[in-house]
Amino acid sequence: MATFGLAGNDTIRCVCQRCEDVYNIADDLPYENHPIVNLDDMLIDCDWDSVCVSCLTEEESNLVDQHYTHMKKMGLIK
16 A cells, blocks of 8 residues: 655555555544455455455445444444
């Protein structure tokens, strides 16, 4: 991933590995609001690592929701 933008307005360029859409994500965007999730980081078995939320299967979406719920309970995200 690459960082672009002016100081204070940095973005990270992410590409969905399924549909190849490009997203420029603001550095200050909360983790749980990112349009692309890293399934590998969430220990979700998949052929792809970085996938946009539009491309998630129903099963993957449920697993991502479970991951975020767990992270919230642990106090790691708001």
